Amino acid sequence: MAQMLTNHLDPPAFNLSLPLLKNFAVEKLQPEWHDWKWQFRNRVTSLEALKQFIPVTTEEEKAFQAAGKNLPFAITPYYLDLINPHDPQDAIRKTVIPRMAEFTTTAAEMVDPCGEDGSMVAPGLVHRYPDRVLFLVNETCSVYCRYCTRSRLVGSGKHEVDFSAAYEYLRKHPEVRDVLISGGDPLVMSDDKLEGIIQNLRAIPSIEIVRLGTKIPVVLPQRITDELVDRLKKYHPFFMSIHFLHPDEITPEVEAACNKLADAGIPTFSQTVLLKGVNDDPAVMKTLMQKLLKLRVRPYYIYQCDPVQGTAHFRTSIAKGLEIMEHLRGHTTGYAIPTYVVDAPGGGGKIPVSPDYIVSREPGKTVLRNYKGDVYEYLEEA
Numbered sequence: 001m002a003q004m005l006t007n008h009l010d011p012p013a014f015n016l017s018l019p020l021l022k023n024f025a026v027e028k029l030q031p032e033w034h035d036w037k038w039q040f041r042n043r044v045t046s047l048e049a050l051k052q053f054i055p056v057t058t059e060e061e062k063a064f065q066a067a068g069k070n071l072p073f074a075i076t077p078y079y080l081d082l083i084n085p086h087d088p089q090d091a092i093r094k095t096v097i098p099r100m101a102e103f104t105t106t107a108a109e110m111v112d113p114c115g116e117d118g119s120m121v122a123p124g125l126v127h128r129y130p131d132r133v134l135f136l137v138n139e140t141c142s143v144y145c146r147y148c149t150r151s152r153l154v155g156s157g158k159h160e161v162d163f164s165a166a167y168e169y170l171r172k173h174p175e176v177r178d179v180l181i182s183g184g185d186p187l188v189m190s191d192d193k194l195e196g197i198i199q200n201l202r203a204i205p206s207i208e209i210v211r212l213g214t215k216i217p218v219v220l221p222q223r224i225t226d227e228l229v230d231r232l233k234k235y236h237p238f239f240m241s242i243h244f245l246h247p248d249e250i251t252p253e254v255e256a257a258c259n260k261l262a263d264a265g266i267p268t269f270s271q272t273v274l275l276k277g278v279n280d281d282p283a284v285m286k287t288l289m290q291k292l293l294k295l296r297v298r299p300y301y302i303y304q305c306d307p308v309q310g311t312a313h314f315r316t317s318i319a320k321g322l323e324i325m326e327h328l329r330g331h332t333t334g335y336a337i338p339t340y341v342v343d344a345p346g347g348g349g350k351i352p353v354s355p356d357y358i359v360s361r362e363p364g365k366t367v368l369r370n371y372k373g374d375v376y377e378y379l380e381e382a
Contacts, residue, residue, distance in 0.1 A: 022052045024081050033077075036223040040142055040188065043074045050075075050097070054085040063098035070310070072155035073098060075143050079219040082248060091246045091278045095145055101313035102146060108345075111152050113306040115347020122169045124161030128347060132178035133170070137161055137197055139184045143219040145243075147273060147314045149306045149343075154184055167200050174206035180213055180241075187216035187223055195231050202235055210235060213271070215243040217257040224257035233264040242297060244270045246279050250291045262296040269300035270338065274321050275314045276305075282327035289328065289336040299338040304353070307345055318342065318353060326355050330371025 024033070032038040044050050047064040050073075056064075064073070075096050084090045112118075116136075119128040126134040136150075139159035153159040170176055179201050186194055201207050216223045217240075232238055240261060244250075261268050270292050272279065279285055289299045302324070305315040321340050328337045341350040359367040359375060366378045 021054070021085055024077050027077065028081075034222050036220055036225070039076045039078055039220055039222055043076050043142065044080055045072070045074045047073075053080060054083065054093075054097075056097075057088050059100050060088075060097050063100050063102060066100070066103060067098060070098070070102060071146065071148060071151040072144055074141070074155075076220050078222065078253070079143055082251070089277070092248055094278055095147065095245060095275065096143060098146060099313070102310040104312060105309045106307075106312045109307045109309045109312065110345060111309055113308050113345050114149060114343050115345075116150075118347060122162050122165035124159070124163075125166040125169060127169075127173070127176070129349065131175055132180065133176050135166060135179055135181050135197075135201075137163075137181055137183055137186050138189060140188050141183070141185045142188055142216060142223075145215070147275060147305055147308070147311045149308050150184075151308055151310075159184070163197070163200070167204065170201070170204050170207065177206055178209040178211065179207055180211045182213040185214050185216055186212055187214045187220075187228075191228055191231055198232075198235050198238070209237055209239065211239040211241060213241045213243070217242050217261070217268075218244055218249050218254060221251075221253040221257035224260050226260070229260050229264045229266070232266060236265060238266055240266055240268045241271050241300065242268055244272055244288060244292060244297070245275070247284065247287045247291055250288075250295070255295055258295040258297055268295075268297045270297050271301045271303065272299075272338070273303045273305050274316055274324070274340075276316045278314075280316045280320050280324070282324050285324050286328055286332055286336070289338065290332060293333070293336050299336055301350075302338050302340045304340070304342040306343055322353065322355050326371070329355070 027033050044053070047056065047061065050056060067073070073096075079092070079096070083093045087093070116126045116128070116134065119126050121127045124136045126136065128134070136153070136159065138161070139154050139156060141154055144155060148154055170179070181197065186197075198210055201210055242258075258268060272285075272288065274280055279288065285302070292299050302321065304318060304321055305311060307315070325337075325340050340353050342353055343350050357369055359369055361367070364380050366380065367375060368378060369375050
């Protein structure tokens, strides 16, 4: 009996090979966790700080040490908390923590794969399409994605924006009716500064549509405050493109942020980069798109990963993207099917790529196949 009692009182066995890690259990119980400015101020930005929360692999540690002038590292406490610390293959982890593969550059890769710098008509303003412009208003993000198309400028301290010159250009070019505000991430700006930009754009008679591209609702959903939304909804038609990657990003906090935007009449659209080992699985992508619809976010684009320097380990084949589109079309509601696009290297713009559903064409007849592979004839009268 005494022996049985002794065994009962023995301490539980712990896996001593796993380090004792910090987490945000205490912080999540405090009001500050819900304060976007606290989240931004307390971003994890160094290897030493990251090691307190995640067992860093040897490869990851080498990548940090070799980083030099490469893309900076930063992650909000909220987004870091979504990563499984003991899984080096965690989808979110792969996209935010440096790896040595970043230092391998292929012949096809470019510093500016979308050719934005060559189409810059004023510092920060890119005019590439006939009736719309891209306005890169800052270079700061709350989280830096390792596959970033604009890794040449984000966090560099070198990106210049001439707001006066940009507004003057737009006043002189009334053919421009649509402005996409991007960066960096414009939602890291204060409410006052962001609203000032939108006000100046709205004061130009030819500007009909203002859009904003951001990942903030995903990585820092606390930023979508009632005050921010009240300001944005004054400038309708106002649209927001949100960068989603994986179903693991869909949390109650993200749901609340997206619902605030939708309730304010701000249409939101998803933009998802296809990444090897992250979301290049038909089931994963379908789950993400279906969850987005539940948030009232319209799936808009799946992007082929741009050939920016150091991203070869992220890029899939275009055939993989087409396979994913095949598993969406007909297998879920049409609202959940985005357009798969390749942003043509060198500045050619977005080119839609779709599975070929036309079997053959001849005068008066087109032979088509459906999502099951069944073949049908469509007869055309002369």
